Amino acid sequence: MKESLRNLLQRHGLRYSQPREVILGYFKERDKHESAESLYLTLKERGHNLSLSTVYLNLNTLRDAGLIREFQGTGEAVYDSNISPHHHLICKQCGSVMDLPVVSIAGETPKQFLKQHAEKVSGWQVDEPNLDLLGVCPNCQARTS
Amino acid sequence: MKESLRNLLQRHGLRYSQPREVILGYFKERDKHESAESLYLTLKERGHNLSLSTVYLNLNTLRDAGLIREFQGTGEAVYDSNISPHHHLICKQCGSVMDLPVVSIAGETPKQFLKQHAEKVSGWQVDEPNLDLLGVCPNCQARTS
């Protein structure tokens, strides 16, 4: 049986609340990519009138708890229910997002390679590199030509 | 002899103006990394009272003309007088930026590898990946511990 959202929240040190249940429930339905604004609107359509600031607040909270992942879309932050490692393809024109499995070069992920190389060379302490890619999706390619 | 800034601007299809001369001249002194705000303040200290919006406007203009490069710093756009390919290390704590020569894995740059791989796999048209890295510079590492 599925773990209740209440429990899932609890396990991550978060209180239950109705907005939290709605938001987390939405992300858990399947893989989702939503900005604060788009999520706010989607939930409103479903009859959940959360305030926009509540949406922002909870996206941060869920992200901090590790329940969703944040990445930079075109101008706005986007939240992803898929928290396992993968890259994003982000369409410059329509903003749509596609997941891309992690790539390896010579048996190593570019992320690890870059991070290690940079740390060795520079003396900096380097974060996990972000390897999301901007581009144009097939739809927009067709529409443009 | 050095090409005049007036000429350099002209060659790139840009009109001459005093703000443009001051800004481009500043970047040409040596490698610089400046945000709009920091550039505005630096120039003010030197006695050049450009308006902030003029600085914004011209940074965009010079970037569009290919005379400087733009990348995303911590929250704000940063402009780089070094337009040849290289990576950036960006300090999360103090915002300082260090240049990093282009890295190769198995004889290929990760940029090219990633772009090609993504295009093959996805059918998207993919931009040149951005491989700038966030981290903590040695200074801030020392100060923090």
Add this chain to the structure above:
DNA sequence: ATCATTGCAAACTGTTTGCATCAAG
């Protein structure tokens, strides 16, 4: 004389915050 650039203030976008009210533990 024409057309781009400047400076200023106002607008805008995405996001955060202060605060009184309300709900969870």
Add this chain to the structure above:
DNA sequence: CTTGATGCAAACAGTTTGCAATGAT
């Protein structure tokens, strides 16, 4: 009962824009 979450409006940062005045060609 105590603490944290909500909703609203106001604040905020970075950037862009409208427009009248000015400057470059």
